Amino acid sequence: MKIEVGSEIEVSFTLNGEARSASFDPRRSLADVLREDCGQTGTHLGCEHGVCGACTVLVDGAPSRSCLMLGAMADGKDITTVEGLATDGVFNHVQQGMWDAMSFQCAFCSPGFLMSTMALLEENPNPSEEEIREELSGNLCRCTGYQSIVDGVMASIENLKQQGGE
């Protein structure tokens, strides 16, 4: 299928629980589609070659590098970004945990860490510190030295328990 320059591709997906459709230049990355076409600028770009993790979003629940995915690959998928975590302005257990532990400084990397932590706790609700560090080693932070972020994950686990493990 030859795609003409300047042609657009029509894609529809759910974004943070809302049905969305967008049409764009087929070569646009999912990150650019989310940020510029859908106006959801919470997802950040730190390297655009799949290492720093700031662009991590959940695609059908799986943590994915949205800078390496084409927007076209989102067709029919359920996508969650950092903007979808809070409910009516109330932080969820991971946002609250990172806030309580004062995990971040510039926080440019925080969207990636929040989404990776969501996926981590979904898969393993009670990780050890070593497991947390290993699971989060796919996200780079230049400000904190990571200790406060690990504390933030621990606090998130406590929050989840207090919320009756919903």
Add this chain to the structure above:
Amino acid sequence: MTATEEHVQTSGLGFVGQSVKRVEDEWLLAGQGDFVADRLPEGVAHAAFLRSPFPHATIDSIDTSAAKKLPGVIAVYTGAEVNANTNPFIPLIMLPDMYTPLFMPMTEDKARFVGDPVAIVLAESRYIAEDALELIEVDYTDLEPVATMSQARNPNSPQLWDKADGNVLHDGSKVYGDVDAAFAKADHVFTETFSCHRVTNQPMEARGTVVEIGQDGHLTITSTSQAPHAVKWAVAAMTVTEKAGRNFRKFWRMKERRANFKAARKAFLKEHMPAIRSQDRSGQKHQNKRENPTKHQLKMAMGLLASEDFPTVRAGDIGGGFGSKGSVHREEMALIVASKMANRSAQWIEDRVENLLDGGQAREEEFTMSIAIDDDGTFRGLKCHFDLDYGAYPSFPIGGALTQGMIRVYMPGPYRFPVFEFTSRMMATNKGKQLPYRGPWANETWARERIIDIAAEKLGMDPLELRQKNMYAAEDFPTKMVTGPTLDVTMSCKGTLDRAVEEVRGLDLDAMRADAESRGKKLGVGLASYHEAAPGPPDFLDSVTPGNGMLANEEARAVIERDGSIKMYTSQSPHGQSHATTYAQVVADEFGVAMDDVEIVWGNTDTSRFSFIGTGGSRGGPIGGGVMKYSAREAREQVNELAAEMLEASVEDVTIENGNIHVAGVPARGISYADVAAEAAKRKGSADGPAFEVVRDYRGHGDGGWSVATHVAVVEVDMDTGQVDIPKYLVVEDCGPIINPKIVDGQVRGGVAQGIGMVLYENLVYSDEGNPQATTYMDYLIPTAMEIPEIDIIHLETHSPGENDFRGVGEGGMIGAPAALTSAVSDALGVQATDMYLPPTKILEMAGVIDPD
């Protein structure tokens, strides 16, 4: 008063001293940040730069015709076209016997490093802009590369800058005391050369600028700048086009402006004449002989005098900087000029490869250290020869000249060195620009602590005792460093050293060593101490760059609106320092209100006061916090006076608790800030303007002083893989009273993490032909959560007699860590490390397990 006590988190009434949760997280953790790339104003064009693929080459021709025809392209400009519409970057801080090239936002004649911007495209999307780059044809002719400091020193190497004298841009020396006599008399002189590799700041958000052109031509610039006012004045000056004479006449006809300027000039000179007279003019004279910037300076000065519209520079949320975003960058200026030429709002959002090419590089330095020492370990003198790999273009406004000056002044450190000789050179090479990176002088600590370790080994002394023997202690104060600055009670480095030594003695090193060896690993312990002027005594900056102390000045506006709401306008540009939280703590305590009742406003040059440096140099706490405190206090006093009248009481009896302004003892009949503000507004008569407004400036003189620390690193070196693990890392730190303990802990740990990255993982390699080898994160290894250990911190808190006693802590982590780590690895291997970069291959070579290459 030298109350030193371990910091216990206070839960007193005040907010200062508490780990209050961050205000910034309310929007940042919700994904509602306002970062530069999030702005995306209507109809903005996207810029991309064509960058030289060659380290050193003449540009013979450029053909942009094909690129201009590509659908979606708005404009394509060559370096010559952009440079024709701007003045050069001119040197501000000049050293004696140093030539600083005048340089332009883009290059038109010669590519001087891989990444040098040759052309710029504005297009409807970044994708189309990058397509257009591939249609621009450029003919280069290769020149011999100048890729190492030794090649730069070779007189046969081609010159990067025609008006320089070869590629050695600076060659100077400064001697403190009778060095030759001291070295002749000493029992021993030990000499060693240490070399540090090139690294790069690498904030997670790269650079970015958005230029919005208003109907009236007014520029609103959003920039990832740590110093928005520096961007404002640089843009205003560099985009002056008319000749000096024309602007002068225009200015002369503006009677009111002329009168204001005269008055302002008179006041400035009156306040700063002694400093101006002490300035060292020899740097300017040397520069003028080679390339005289005066005609540009005159043109720009007259333009500024006559200009009636200055750009607004905004800074929203910024994703880290570590010094790299304190500069006014060439690409930023090129974008602004191109946007004006095309009369189209435009943005440049730097990508990671660009940031690794020229986002900011640092630390490629070599030190030849000589220490004169007696048999009993007494330090008799120090010599340092310092070589800096300057890269191709200077960074503006703060670059090599200031870094060199601070390395010179800091080098003796917290130790009693009676004499000191400092010689230095800076070499231009075909590399990205060197600029400040988290304690840009930090290698002075590394080189000094390394030569002290080597001296201890050669004398058969315990390196910890050797430090304790020679370090200034409380009873020595006040005194002066051999390089000039005054040391007072806040230089409490000995307290941190003694506490660190106590902690080390408390370790069962033999058991730890045996356990490590049972796993095929060698154990090593390293220690390093330093002191940092944050803000430092008044004579610190005068020792570095005489007469330029005014550059450290910081201003602030305290405003109480007519409805009683309190707004504090800071000139800081936070990018991870949490100023919205720490300043709210300081100000809430001053006004006696809750934190929610104060708003910290930053990031707009129209509403904030001038600040040259902005956020950097660990000034956020002491100077940014200090001017917040004093301007709030002055506003509070004005409120007290008016409230006293309203409450028919004397000022002394008025007190404020949680916003209730009342006569002490009678809280029930208290009034609110809204009541007092309404009364003040009524008395003012005029319909607009705030009820109270105070403008203050502050430089930290006589208040806070030094910030100090001792770092201890315990390492285990795997003798098979050369991998270094860090089972224990301790920082004993003293930055005086702390505004927010968890925020300070975060700053210390972040600095240590970058130190660990620099020693064990990060290397911005250039080949001998000048080709950068680490232009992705697959090659430039930023440490992850697996590589950074838990970092223990002990806070000591020495109080200075000064009133505002917060001392800076942002940079310290990265000043101490490289020295402590290389010391620990040397201890483990029994071989003294003379290189900063210690990857596994190097470790195994030092250990004799493998042969060097």
